[in-house]
Amino acid sequence: MKDDEKMTEKTSLRRAARPSYPADTRARAVQDVLAIQNDHPSLWAAVSEVASRVGCAPKTLLEWVQESGLLETVDPVLLSNRKRLAAMSKADLELENQRLRAENDVLRRACLIFARGPAAGGF
Numbered sequence: 485m486k487d488d489e490k491m492t493e494k495t496s497l498r499r500a501a502r503p504s505y506p507a508d509t510r511a512r513a514v515q516d517v518l519a520i521q522n523d524h525p526s527l528w529a530a531v532s533e534v535a536s537r538v539g540c541a542p543k544t545l546l547e548w549v550q551e552s553g554l555l556e557t558v559d560p561v562l563l564s565n566r567k568r569l570a571a572m573s574k575a576d577l578e579l580e581n582q583r584l585r586a587e588n589d590v591l592r593r594a595c596l597i598f599a600r601g602p603a604a605g606g607f
Contacts, residue, residue, distance in 0.1 A: 505540060513538045513545055514552045527555075 505513075516534045517527075524530040528542070531549065535542040549555055572580065 503540070505538075509538065510548050511552075513540070514549050514554065517545065517549050518554055 513534055516537075517530050520533065521527060521530045524533070527549075528546070531546045532542045535545040538545065569577070569580075
């Protein structure tokens with residue numbers, strides 16, 4: 485047997501050994517990842533957990549999730565802020581709200597001063 489024939493035989497054996505998952509199994513696995521994603525520190529952690537249950541490689545499941553188009557693309561900073569706010573108590577949220585209102589008031593006043601220009605006492 486020639487080297488080229490051996491390589492072709494090995495390649496076909498590798499492809500045949502890769503399990504094929506039914507579409508409903510893939511869809512269920514993707515939904516499971518999306519359902520538990522917020523309970524994990526990263527998408528990879530959620531994918532790894534579900535992949536172990538499904539019996540596939542985490543990389544494969546991650547590809548399924550990305551191909552599904554259902555993955556919410558959120559800025560990581562916004563996502564971390566959401567998690568922080570979700571953990572805050574009502575009193576903490578009210579204080580945060582007051583602080584943000586005060587900051588907005590300062591910014592609004594500064595905009596008015598700069599909008600007047602140098603002749604009217606602005607900069």
